Amino acid sequence: MKRTYLDYAATTYIDPAVLRKMNPFLKGSFGNASSLHAAGREARFAIEQARIGTAKILGCGSGEIIFTGSGTESDNLAIFGIADFYKDKGKHIIVSKIEHPAVMEAAKKLEKRGFEVSYLRVDSDGLADLEELKKIIRKDTILVSIIYANNEIGTIQPISEISEIIKSARKNNSSEFPLFHTDACQAAGALDLNVKKMRVDLMTLNGSKIYGPKGVGCLYVSKNVKLEPMIVGGGQESGLRAGTENAALIVGFAEALKLADKIKIGESKRLKVLRDYLIKNILKNISRSRLNGNAVKRLPNNVNVSIKGVEGEAMALLLDKYGICASTGSACSSRKLTPSHVLLAIGITPELAHSSLRLTLGRKTTKRDADYILKVLPNVIEKLREISSIKI
Numbered sequence: 198m199k200r201t202y203l204d205y206a207a208t209t210y211i212d213p214a215v216l217r218k219m220n221p222f223l224k225g226s227f228g229n230a231s232s233l234h235a236a237g238r239e240a241r242f243a244i245e246q247a248r249i250g251t252a253k254i255l256g257c258g259s260g261e262i263i264f265t266g267s268g269t270e271s272d273n274l275a276i277f278g279i280a281d282f283y284k285d286k287g288k289h290i291i292v293s294k295i296e297h298p299a300v301m302e303a304a305k306k307l308e309k310r311g312f313e314v315s316y317l318r319v320d321s322d323g324l325a326d327l328e329e330l331k332k333i334i335r336k337d338t339i340l341v342s343i344i345y346a347n348n349e350i351g352t353i354q355p356i357s358e359i360s361e362i363i364k365s366a367r368k369n370n371s372s373e374f375p376l377f378h379t380d381a382c383q384a385a386g387a388l389d390l391n392v393k394k395m396r397v398d399l400m401t402l403n404g405s406k407i408y409g410p411k412g413v414g415c416l417y418v419s420k421n422v423k424l425e426p427m428i429v430g431g432g433q434e435s436g437l438r439a440g441t442e443n444a445a446l447i448v449g450f451a452e453a454l455k456l457a458d459k460i461k462i463g464e465s466k467r468l469k470v471l472r473d474y475l476i477k478n479i480l481k482n483i484s485r486s487r488l489n490g491n492a493v494k495r496l497p498n499n500v501n502v503s504i505k506g507v508e509g510e511a512m513a514l515l516l517d518k519y520g521i522c523a524s525t526g527s528a529c530s531s532r533k534l535t536p537s538h539v540l541l542a543i544g545i546t547p548e549l550a551h552s553s554l555r556l557t558l559g560r561k562t563t564k565r566d567a568d569y570i571l572k573v574l575p576n577v578i579e580k581l582r583e584i585s586s587i588k589i
Contacts, residue, residue, distance in 0.1 A: 351499025409453025
């Protein structure tokens with residue numbers, strides 16, 4: 198059976214061009230970048246070239262790029278790093294109610310350590326409540342973390358407007374705080390990542406969402422910002438991430454980011470057509486279905502719907518029997534039985550949240566793939582509704 202992969206928000210395959218760039222460091226060029234000999238210098242040069250290339254795309258200095266082991270680690274380093282370094286300046290942070298678990302769980306852990314966390318409301322489309330943000334920023338607020346584009350419902354936040362609010366708060370408080378962090382893992386390859394235009398202080402990226410390798414991420418940290426490291430030891434990555442650097446993964450990340458940035462305009466345009474085609478026909482052909490997230494301010498590859506009378510897990514499992522890889526929400530929490538915190542935050546009932554299906558498109562997705570799921574999904578829903586105990 199042909200596999201139809203529609204879970205690109207969970208992870209992507211490695212682009213062949215990226216793998217070719219990585220191969221020398223997976224084979225013969227295995228030197229430790231901290232070593233002084235030729236093999237070490239070769240690895241160091243490759244890593245620094247990757248850092249320069251990444252910085253160019255982000256519009257920042259190469260010294261502001263820290264390579265990590267994942268997007269989750271980058272989020273954690275940003276949240277805990279700021280909290281620990283600036284705790285004498287304030288112990289209040291703000292995160293939106295639809296953050297990735299890597300930010301949400303970090304925030305909850307800080308609460309146990311005596312920090313106060315405000316969870317910013319979003320509207321029914323998942324857009325941050327900017328008026329509330331203005332009200333809840335305080336003199337002791339040291340960090341605001343708001344995801345650039347949501348991993349479940351695809352809603353894109355008005356980062357520039359949020360930056361303006363934070364800038365005004367700093368001016369009113371005659372302070373450098375709050376700092377602004379955004380998780381841009383899903384945005385990479387679709388949206389502008391220029392940190393100077395966005396006016397963010399920290400930004401998270403990872404390799405597995407941009408057709409690069411898994412196990413590598415990146416955190417942009419403004420030169421004016423200090424962090425307390427989470428991993429200590431050898432002092433690598435400007436002392437913020439100890440451990441021997443993996444040259445192959447870092448080189449692969451940088452190459453994947455470069456390729457994604459190069460084709461993002463054309464690819465986003467292509468994916469939007471497929472996305473809207475799927476949304477239109479799912480809502481038309483499947484009764485009691487609804488779109489989750491903003492219809493316009495939305496990632497070009499994201500389709501998230503709730504379908505009454507069925508369970509999301511059952512949909513995903515039955516679609517899998519037809520060779521269709523789909524998701525019920527965030528891959529990082531898909532094994533949990535609790536309803537999605539993102540869907541609950543936009544006002545959906547727990548029952549409807551359990552009935553969600555996420556289809557995310559990618560470089561290999563075609564019109565034929567879209568037509569295939571439009572053919573299969575109504576039959577899947579009919580079968581599940583026949584045996585479902587959920588009241589419609």
